[in-house]
Amino acid sequence: MAGAVVAVVKDGKVLFAKGYGFSDVEKRKSVSPAETLFRPGSISKLFTWTSVMQLVEQGKLDLDRDVNDYLDYKIPPAFSKPITLRNVLTHTPGFEETAKELFVADASKMRPLGEYLREHIPGRIFPPGVTPAYSNYATAMAGYIVQRTSGKPFEQYVADNIFIPLGMGHTTFVQPLPPNLSSFMSNGYQQASKEAKPYEFVQAFPAGSVATSAADMCIFMMAHLQDGRWNDKQILKPETAKLMHARAFASDPRLNGMALGFYEETRNGHRIIGHGGDTLYFHSDLHLIHDSNVGFFVSYNSAGKGEVSGRTILFEKFLDRYFPYTPSAPAVASAKENADKVAGLYVASRRGEKSFLKVTEFLGQAKALANSDGTLSIDPLKDTNGELKRYEEISPLLYRQVHGQDLIGFHKNSNGRMEFSIDYPFFVFERASMADNKNFNMAIIVPSLIFIALAVLFWPVGASIRWHYGRKLDLTPSEKRLRLAVRIVCIVDLLFAIGWLIFISGTNDVTNLSRSRDPLLYLLYILGVIAAMGTLIVILHAFRSWAKTGKWIWAKLFDVALALACIGFTWFTWHWNLINFNLRY
Incomplete structure (x- = not known):
């Protein structure tokens, strides 16, 4: 890891603020908590949502009104229910995941916010207010509503109503950075041992483009801990701040829920609210412990090499040190039976459903595993040692990490399908249907590709063998043409599969997800x-081959198997939206 900053506030004062490592490895420039700028990613959303709540308390916005009333374009109707700002702030608008032009390569690719939003409207896949599914688009839309309602560019509104009043002189949404701040910006790195990366440009900027210092984030945390007040400045009325911080939605009442923008992170016996944020290179967390008037902020300018989140481990150690807690350990007699009941593959609600991004659902399914001792593991949830965490049942279908506090709750959703929630309340995991099941799909696509590849491989190999022995195919001209057409179809299938592999591999750089x-x-x-x-x-x-008398039975069986392989391949590509001509993703 190249550099990091950690800050703690309590009772309206900065208790601790320290930089670690370098903001510029090559120049050996140290991180300064007062001046060095980090990119806290989705923590930017807290400024957007604070702006929304300012306009709510002024009577200019209504949390329960159709967002279309505030836009100059229309979100298409669905589910006979409009999307509201309350849905947006609780991540329940029901949008599918989108990625296209979320980040762009440079400043020249940036476009006006309204233009971006009109061209990238996501599909609506859940009824509003029912299923949490994290949405960058929805937050960017909320920022646009702030812009239209206030009559100011979004970045100017936030500066005038939050940054300037609070004295946050090292914080901005502006991209590229203003000249007076650019010299303070930390480089971003994949790893400290690798080269510095260029400044990241976030097209959906109300959802994640802030650059800020730890000192400024301390001020913002203290303002929220003190019901919207910092020194003599009040950015929210106390009743508005309390409303924003209160629990507003939960898919499982036993677990953390969403506040309005913030989400609950309850731990060590304390209700905690906060937000995390990641860009490609920066990784950050903000936590508010209201009952102790404590705020904690951490940001890294590189991810390092670990499989688990270092910043999460840091905060948990902080809690264990200053807020020690020993959870009770009730036992459930039916633990083994229940673990077997919930075992299986699950898909996240935060997913693309109507574009080719649906294929990421196939690639990234979570797997609930019933262990022999009655505990449960979820792949890919790993502990600090790199091994899967183990969860024990503490009440019916509620699991807690063995020797830990992480919770997982299973329940039936409105469709009667088993789903589970984790400590992050902005998405859930629903049991995969047979059609979506990863194992079922692997059983189709792998043999299909093998048979198609073998058909292409055997074509020149068989021709070479026949040439060597002076043999010819006993086929009519029409049979020869049909046989040639089959081989061409197989080649097209393979080219199609290879093309998608090339396209998807290019998305490692998210700026390639563009027009x-x-x-x-x-x-x-x-x-x-x-x-x-x-x-x-x-x-x-295959039908003609099977019907032909005198043909070798193994050749007939191969032709039938090849037909089934092509059917399987076609079904797979259709089901996962690889041939749906949708350019909104």
Whole structure:
């Protein structure tokens, strides 16, 4: 890790603020908590939501009014229920995940906020107010509502109504950084041993573009801990601040829930609210312990090499040191039976559903594992040792980490399907259907690709063998043409699969998820349609092969297997939206 900053406030004072490592490794420039700027990612949302609540208390916005009333474009209707700002602030608008142009390569690619929002409206996949599904788009939309309602550019409104009143002179949403702040900006790194990365440009900027110092974040934390007041400045009325901090939604009442913007992180016997944030290179957390009037902020300018979150471990150690706590350990007699009941694959509610991003749902399913001792593990939730955490049942279908406090709660959702919630209340995990089940899909796509590849491989190999022995295929001209067409279809299938692998591998740099790649994406869709139509040729060939007398039985079986492989391949690509021509993702 290259550099980090940690700050703690209590009772309206900065108790601790210290920088570690370097903001510029090459120049050996140390991190300063007062001056060095970090990018806290989604912690930026707290400024956006504070701005929304300012306008709510002024009567200019209504938390329960249709957001379309505040926009100059329309969110399409769905589920016979409008999306409200309360839904947005609790991450329950029901939007699917989007990624296109969330980050852009440089300042020249940045576009006006309203233009971005109009062109990237996500699909609505859940009824509003029902299922939490974290949404950067929804927060950016809230920022646009602030802009339209206030009559000021969003970044100017936040500066005029939060940063300047609080004296946060080292904080801004402006991209690129203003000249007076650019020299304070820390570099971002993947690892300290690697080169510095360029400044990140966030197109959905109300959701994650802030640059700030630890000292400024201390002021912001103290203002929220003191019901919107810092020194003689009041950025929120006390009743508004209390409303913003109160529990507003929970998918499982036994676990943490959403406040209005903040989310609960209850631990060590204390109700804690906060927010985390990640850009590609910066990783941050903010925590408020209201009953002790304590705030904690940490930000890293690189992720390091660990599989688990170092900043999470740091905060937990802080709590254990200053707020020691020993949870009770009740036992549940039916623990083994219940663990077996909930075991299986689950898909996250934060997902793409109507674009090719749906395939990430297939790649990233969580797996609940019933252990022999009645405990439960969830892959990929790992402990500090890199091993899967183990959870013991402490009440019916409520699990707590063995020797820890992390909670997982299982329950049936409104569709009657098992789902589970974790300590982060802005998404849930629903049991995968048979069609979405990763194991089921692997059983289809892997054999399908193997048979298709073998058909392509055997074509030249078989021709070489026949040439060597002076043999010819006993086929009519029409059979030869059909056989050739089948091989071409198989080649198209493989090109389609390889094309998607190349496209997806390029998304390691999220700035590649942009309109510049739309032609390639559209070409893949067209290739996919050709491949799907070609499956009919393969099926026809299999029927004729099976009906032909005197043909070697193993050749017939291979032709039938190849037809089934092409059917499986086509179903897979259709089901996971790899041929749906949707350029909004």
